[in-house]
Amino acid sequence: MRAQFVLSEIGVGLRRNLTMTFAVIVSVALSLALFGGALLMREQVSTMKDFWYDKVNVSIYLCNKNDAETDEKCSKGAVTAEQRDQIKSDLEDMNIVEKVHHESADEAYKHYREQYSDTAIATVITPDQMQESFRVKLKDPEKYKVVATAFAGRDGVQSIQDQRGILENLFNMMRGMNVAALFIMGLMLVIALMLIVNTVRVSAFSRRRETGIMRLVGASSFYIQMPFIMEAAFAGLLGGLVACVMLLVGRYFLIDGGLALSEKMPLVNFIGWDAVIAVLPLVLVIGLLMPSMAAFIALRKYLKV
Amino acid sequence: MIRFDNVSKSYPKQNRPALRDVSLEIEKGEFVFLVGSSGSGKSTFLRLILREERTSHGQVHVLGKDLARLSNWKVPHMRRQLGTVFQDFRLLPNKTVAENVAFAQEVIGKPRGEIRKAVPQVLDLVGLGGKEDRMPGELSGGEQQRVAIARAFVNRPMLLIADEPTGNLDPQTSVGIMKLLDRINRTGTTVVMATHDQNIVDQMRKRVIELEQGRLVRDQARGVYGYQH
Numbered sequence: 001m002r003a004q005f006v007l008s009e010i011g012v013g014l015r016r017n018l019t020m021t022f023a024v025i026v027s028v029a030l031s032l033a034l035f036g037g038a039l040l041m042r043e044q045v046s047t048m049k050d051f052w053y054d055k056v057n058v059s060i061y062l063c064n065k066n067d068a069e070t071d072e073k074c075s076k077g078a079v080t081a082e083q084r085d086q087i088k089s090d091l092e093d094m095n096i097v098e099k100v101h102h103e104s105a106d107e108a109y110k111h112y113r114e115q116y117s118d119t120a121i122a123t124v125i126t127p128d129q130m131q132e133s134f135r136v137k138l139k140d141p142e143k144y145k146v147v148a149t150a151f152a153g154r155d156g157v158q159s160i161q162d163q164r165g166i167l168e169n170l171f172n173m174m175r176g177m178n179v180a181a182l183f184i185m186g187l188m189l190v191i192a193l194m195l196i197v198n199t200v201r202v203s204a205f206s207r208r209r210e211t212g213i214m215r216l217v218g219a220s221s222f223y224i225q226m227p228f229i230m231e232a233a234f235a236g237l238l239g240g241l242v243a244c245v246m247l248l249v250g251r252y253f254l255i256d257g258g259l260a261l262s263e264k265m266p267l268v269n270f271i272g273w274d275a276v277i278a279v280l281p282l283v284l285v286i287g288l289l290m291p292s293m294a295a296f297i298a299l300r301k302y303l304k305v
Numbered sequence: 306m307i308r309f310d311n312v313s314k315s316y317p318k319q320n321r322p323a324l325r326d327v328s329l330e331i332e333k334g335e336f337v338f339l340v341g342s343s344g345s346g347k348s349t350f351l352r353l354i355l356r357e358e359r360t361s362h363g364q365v366h367v368l369g370k371d372l373a374r375l376s377n378w379k380v381p382h383m384r385r386q387l388g389t390v391f392q393d394f395r396l397l398p399n400k401t402v403a404e405n406v407a408f409a410q411e412v413i414g415k416p417r418g419e420i421r422k423a424v425p426q427v428l429d430l431v432g433l434g435g436k437e438d439r440m441p442g443e444l445s446g447g448e449q450q451r452v453a454i455a456r457a458f459v460n461r462p463m464l465l466i467a468d469e470p471t472g473n474l475d476p477q478t479s480v481g482i483m484k485l486l487d488r489i490n491r492t493g494t495t496v497v498m499a500t501h502d503q504n505i506v507d508q509m510r511k512r513v514i515e516l517e518q519g520r521l522v523r524d525q526a527r528g529v530y531g532y533q534h
Binding site: 209210212213214215216217218219220221223224 | 413456
């Protein structure tokens with residue numbers, strides 16, 4: 001097969017159908033950008049998960065004197081040294097526990113002052129208002145319930161908090177956004193596919209003379225369909241390239257420039273450029289293959305050989 | 306070359322079949338006229354040979370192959386051994402004469418050197434030497450049909466199918482086209498030509514096959530067009 005001949009046919013076909021080609025490129029670009037965005041969002045959630053779950057503890061707050069008066073869970077009074085040692089040794093005996101760290105009320109006070117130094121409440125708070133606590137690191141963060149049931153209601157224990165719960169809300173929100181992005185991607189994909197099918201149909205119709213003659217002189221169906229499929233593939237590839245640019249610009253805008261989330265949220269470690277670049281080949285391949293497949297299927301209907 | 310065995314063809318949504326129980330054989334090197342009024346089944350007959358349609362009953366053999374058993378992807382290879390010419394020429398208006406002829410070779414992947422040699426040769430044969438770079442629109446009807454014949458013949462087919470090739474041409478031009486087809490026939494190519502042109506059929510005195518309402522009503526060696534159609 002002669003490449004030059006085929007390429008010139010593709011050029012003619014795409015120019016003849018410029019508006020439709022443009023529509024295909026835009027819709028493919030949007031759906032692929034959403035697809036890539038959803039992938040990156042998932043990546044972001046999982047890196048954040050790895051990062052945070054590593055740092056997150058189950059906290060067992062112990063009763064202080066204040067609680068003994070106000071909280072009925074601490075009605076038996078502030079925690080005694082004996083109770084505290086018992087809890088500590090019990091925790092250390094559990095095989096799901098990796099590390100136990102005791103934070104005294106003074107330490108808690110110091111951390112609090114550091115963290116909220118510029119708020120009004122930090123200036124009025126006193127060390128004896130702070131609770132001492134055990135920070136428990138689990139081998140498997142999912143096993144939180146085991147610890148909770150073992151220590152809840154024990155004398156001297158005020159409350160047990162799984163910090164994971166706070167993060168979980170954030171992650172759930174991000175997952176929700178992910179699902180929404182995938183849903184919109186699905187819609188865009190349907191639109192893109194319908195546009196491609198229509199483009200191919202118009203294209204096949206406007207070239208029925210050529211294809212008819214090709215058929216007569218015995219061109220193989222592959223040869224006849226080739227230019228149409230290449231056209232769709234070319235438009236799809238352009239769409240894929242646009243999607244790649246959108247992803248790169250999007251990451252830059254959200255994280256580095258523009259919204260500059262990396263400055264505003266220094267505690268979050270965002271996905272790097274390598275993660276974005278890793279998604280690009282997938283986007284390009286799908287951009288190339290999906291329209292080709294759609295064209296191929298459309299041709300079976302509109303270009304009988 | 307071509308054999309029809311009890312061939313019937315009906316189209317969906319039409320109660321009258323287009324062909325009814327047609328059996329005949331066309332030998333290699335023959336020149337055959339296919340005559341009959343409009344709707345008599347001539348076009349269906351030709352479409353069955355080209356395997357643009359399949360039979361409803363019976364078998365069609367072309368070049369020794371049973372077309373019913375020919376798988377779809379082999380059809381293009383079968384068609385490469387056939388040349389086709391139509392009333393409306395079917396040339397590509399945006400390609401020159403030479404490009405139109407070369408198209409038939411390009412799409413089947415002939416090497417460029419071979420195309421460059423074969424195209425002027427066949428254009429000389431049809432009497433269009435020197436008009437390689439003209440556009441079809443600049444040519445007369447007769448010349449356009451010669452281009453179409455050149456394109457049909459450039460791959461040296463065993464069989465040439467012509468569907469009213471003189472239908473759009475004046476009598477004098479038609480005679481020229483018929484002489485050309487006769488010359489092609491003399492190179493050993495079988496020619497099957499559907500026509501309404503009484504003068505041509507009567508002059509050439511070739512085998513005449515007549516269809517009427519889908520039935521084969523006459524198959525006559527050295528025949529004439531018929532009796533007042």
